[in-house]
Amino acid sequence: MLRREMVLNEISSSIAELWQPLTTEQRSILATEFTIQRFKKNEIIYCEGDKPTHIMCLLSGKVKIYKDGVGGRTQIMRMIKPVEYFAYRAYFANEEYVTAAAAFEPSVICMFPMDTITRLISENNQLAQFFIRQLSIDLGIADERTVSLTQKHIRGRLAEALLFLKENYGVEEDGSTLSIYLSREDLANLSNMTTSNAIRTLSIFANEKLITIDGRKIKLIDEERLKKISKIG
Amino acid sequence: MLRREMVLNEISSSIAELWQPLTTEQRSILATEFTIQRFKKNEIIYCEGDKPTHIMCLLSGKVKIYKDGVGGRTQIMRMIKPVEYFAYRAYFANEEYVTAAAAFEPSVICMFPMDTITRLISENNQLAQFFIRQLSIDLGIADERTVSLTQKHIRGRLAEALLFLKENYGVEEDGSTLSIYLSREDLANLSNMTTSNAIRTLSIFANEKLITIDGRKIKLIDEERLKKISKIG
DNA sequence: CTATAATTATGTTTTAGAGCACAAAAGTAG
DNA sequence: CTACTTTTGTGCTCTAAAACATAATTATAG
Numbered sequence: 001m002l003r004r005e006m007v008l009n010e011i012s013s014s015i016a017e018l019w020q021p022l023t024t025e026q027r028s029i030l031a032t033e034f035t036i037q038r039f040k041k042n043e044i045i046y047c048e049g050d051k052p053t054h055i056m057c058l059l060s061g062k063v064k065i066y067k068d069g070v071g072g073r074t075q076i077m078r079m080i081k082p083v084e085y086f087a088y089r090a091y092f093a094n095e096e097y098v099t100a101a102a103a104f105e106p107s108v109i110c111m112f113p114m115d116t117i118t119r120l121i122s123e124n125n126q127l128a129q130f131f132i133r134q135l136s137i138d139l140g141i142a143d144e145r146t147v148s149l150t151q152k153h154i155r156g157r158l159a160e161a162l163l164f165l166k167e168n169y170g171v172e173e174d175g176s177t178l179s180i181y182l183s184r185e186d187l188a189n190l191s192n193m194t195t196s197n198a199i200r201t202l203s204i205f206a207n208e209k210l211i212t213i214d215g216r217k218i219k220l221i222d223e224e225r226l227k228k229i230s231k232i233g
Numbered sequence: 234m235l236r237r238e239m240v241l242n243e244i245s246s247s248i249a250e251l252w253q254p255l256t257t258e259q260r261s262i263l264a265t266e267f268t269i270q271r272f273k274k275n276e277i278i279y280c281e282g283d284k285p286t287h288i289m290c291l292l293s294g295k296v297k298i299y300k301d302g303v304g305g306r307t308q309i310m311r312m313i314k315p316v317e318y319f320a321y322r323a324y325f326a327n328e329e330y331v332t333a334a335a336a337f338e339p340s341v342i343c344m345f346p347m348d349t350i351t352r353l354i355s356e357n358n359q360l361a362q363f364f365i366r367q368l369s370i371d372l373g374i375a376d377e378r379t380v381s382l383t384q385k386h387i388r389g390r391l392a393e394a395l396l397f398l399k400e401n402y403g404v405e406e407d408g409s410t411l412s413i414y415l416s417r418e419d420l421a422n423l424s425n426m427t428t429s430n431a432i433r434t435l436s437i438f439a440n441e442k443l444i445t446i447d448g449r450k451i452k453l454i455d456e457e458r459l460k461k462i463s464k465i466g
Numbered sequence: 467c468t469a470t471a472a473t474t475a476t477g478t479t480t481t482a483g484a485g486c487a488c489a490a491a492a493g494t495a496g
Numbered sequence: 497c498t499a500c501t502t503t504t505g506t507g508c509t510c511t512a513a514a515a516c517a518t519a520a521t522t523a524t525a526g
Contacts, residue, residue, distance in 0.1 A: 067376060069384040070466035077376055092369035098376055121362065128361035129354065135368035136325035142375040143300060143310055143331055150382050150425050151302035154513070184474065192383045194514060199474060215474090215522085233303035387483070417504065427484060432505060448492085448504090467526105474521065485510075493502070 018085060021126030029120070034112050045087075045101040045109065052091040054111035058082050061107025062169065062180060066189065067099045075149075076190040078138070079104075081169055088114065089135070104180065149192045152233035158201045159230040161191040162211065166220055174219070181216035251318060254359030262353070268344050272336040278320075280333045285324040287344035291315050294340025295402065295413060299422065300332045308382075309423040311371070312337075314402055321347065322368065337413065382425045385466035391434045392463040394424040395444065399453055407452070414449035 019027070036059075039045055045056070045063065063080040077099055080086050090097045091114040121128045148160055162178070169180040182190070188198035202218075205211045210226055212219045220226065252260070269292075272278055278289070278296065296313040310332055313319050323330045324347040354361045381393055395411070402413040415423070421431035435451075438444045443459055445452045453459060 067380050069380040070389070071384065073384050075380050075383060077379065089369045089372050092365050093373050094366070095370075095373055098373050121365070122358050125355050125358060125361060128358060128365060132325050132354070132361060132364050132368065133327070135365065135372060136322045137328075139322050139368055139372045139375060140326050140328055140331050142372060142379065146310065146375065146379045146382060147300050147302040147308050149379060150308060151304070151306050156303070183472095195473090196475085196515085197513065200476075203475075416502095428503090429485085429505085430483065432503095436505075470523100470525080472521100472523070475519080476517100477519105478515100478517080480513105480515070482512095482514085483510105484512085485508105487506105487508085489505085489507105491502100491504070493500100495500080496498090 018127065018130055021124055021130060022120065023124070026120050026124060029116065030112055033116055034110050037109050037111060039103040039107045039109065041103060041105055043103050045103060045107075046097055048097055048100045050097050052087060052095075052097055053114055055085055055088040055091075055114055055117050056101075057085050057110040057112070059108040059110055061109075062104040063101055063107055063109075064104055064186070065099050065101050074189045075192060076186065077145075078141075079168060079190075085134070088117070088131070089138075091118075092131070092135075104182070104186070152230075154191075154193050154197055154201055155204075155229050156231075156233035157191040157193065158187070158198065158205070159210075159226045161187060162218065162220060163223070163226055163230055164190075165218075166223075171220075176221065177217055177219045183216065251360065251363055254357055254363060255353065256357070259353050259357060262349065263345055266346055266349055270342050270344060272340045272342065274336060274338055276336050278334040278336060278340075278342065279330055281330055283330045285320060285330055286347055288318055288321040288324075288347055288350050289334075290318050290343040290345070292341040292343055294342075295337040296334055296340055296342075297337055297419070298332045298334050307422045308425060309419065310378075311374075312401060312423075318367070321350070321364070322371075324351075325364070325368075337415070337419070385463075387424075387426050387430055387434055388437075388462050389464075389466040390424040390426065391420070391431065391438070392443075392459045394420060395451065395453060396456070396459055396463055397423075398451075399456075404453075409454065410450055410452045416449065 022030070035054075039061070046052075048067065058080045060082050063086070064076050065078045065080065065086065066074050066076045068074050078086075080101075087097075087101065121131065149157065152160065165178050165180055165182070169178065171177055171179055184198045184202070185195045187202070188195045191198065193201070202211070202213055205226075206213050210220075210222045210229075212221060255263070268287075272294070279285075281300065291313045293315050296319070297309050298311045298313065298319065299307050299309045301307050311319075313334075320330075320334065354364065382390065385393065398411050398413055398415070402411065404410055404412055417431045417435070418428045420435070421428045424431065426434070435444070435446055438459075439446050441458075443453075443455045443462075445454060
């Protein structure tokens with residue numbers, strides 16, 4: 001089937017890390033078992049408390065992993081870009097999801113059953129090591145993030161978020177407009193502040209000529225100064 | 234050597250999870266390579282920025298994993314009890330330590346070279362899966378913690394910390410006095426608040442008959458209400 | 467095209483928690 | 497024992513950020 005071929009081709013070329021260690025036989029196992037799912041803008045992919053069954057690979061679009069906390073507040077924990085894997089942690093920990101996932105934009109996701117993945121892991125040590133490495137990296141990021149979110153001031157957190165968005169999703173052809181168009185609310189949820197503070201601080205940054213804003217288009221003007229603001233908190 | 238025998242015996246009996254998957258041969262490899270190190274109260278075990286070389290297993294004592302952030306503030310990220318493994322994440326991620334570790338109390342730590350561990354992992358899939366599971370569990374905890382620390386109010390965070398300490402290190406024979414005696418500063422660093430707020434809130438809790446305090450001895454009196462305070466934030 | 471809802475913007479008020487000051491108590495060292 | 501440092505306790509002040517209020521703008525739906 002052509003469609004499946006194309007997807008597999010895309011995966012194998014883009015995300016060597018997981019695919020590469022596999023033997024031909026193992027690849028063909030996965031090839032028969034994956035499913036493709038499309039999600040609309042803002043559509044929920046999985047919820048906190050759901051039972052994990054599939055590892056997901058984002059083929060196109062943008063996805064947020066978030067957590068609803070106390071008092072109606074939401075924290076965006078991570079953001080996924082093509083072609084990254086997600087949604088596997090809970091299965092490995094033998095837990096239900098502690099986070100939820102939703103699509104920022106129309107997204108296409110490829111899903112592999114986790115029981116197959118674990119079988120492949122037990123046969124293929126390289127694959128196991130891929131997950132060890134990935135989880136280790138993510139845990140380090142989580143630790144850094146905890147301290148940033150709890151200790152930095154609003155300006156520092158917002159500056160950090162803007163720099164992260166550039167780092168993660170890149171910029172348009174002009175070289176400075178962030179490629180992701182977030183609502184102020186999402187930006188607030190990413191940087192642990194209220195929506196009004198995200199709006200206000202963004203305006204202040206614009207006044208200080210650190211950025212320019214045109215609706216949801218954000219252009220980073222003075223990245224050096226943003227880095228400084230992010231660093232000192 | 235008797236000493237080494239004893240340590241290995243302790244490890245193999247207490248922490249089956251890592252030791253159990255190993256073959257006799259693999260066990261004997263580790264047996265020849267480990268070293269034992271003692272740390273005094275408050276002694277630093279490793280620092281942020283250090284290069285990781287050994288996985289550590291806490292044989293006795295209590296250890297904090299912490300991170301110094303902006304403006305001289307410190308966040309305690311996790312706490313280790315016997316017989317748990319730690320200090321391996323950075324090596325797997327091919328990074329330097331992003332946290333530091335110190336002993337709360339006189340502690341004895343057994344160290345295995347990480348290069349040996351990775352060799353054993355590549356030979357032994359069960360061992361790989363142990364780390365996948367452990368890292369997955371820790372990442373889930375980190376996510377939960379981020380939201381607690383950023384969204385809950387002081388009372389909620391302190392209540393959560395107290396309940397965690399009971400959960401993690403247990404209580405004395407009376408069934409309610411926490412077995413760990415923390416300074417107010419450590420308690421503050423654990424629950425993301427200033428020392429004076431930890432002291433103050435602890436006093437308030439005592440006035441509300443949720444706990445009793447006698448120096449560093451903390452007795453949990455009304456655990457149900459503490460849980461409620463922790464939950465609602 | 468119009469009505470309705472959602473998002474963005476800005477100003478004002480309120481408050482949780484940091485910051486500071488100082489004293490008492492408890493450790494620690496000489 | 498005495499001197500000195502660290503930790504604990506309490507009160508007071510100040511401020512960063514939340515909460516609230518109200519427009520203005522922009523989407524979205526019927």
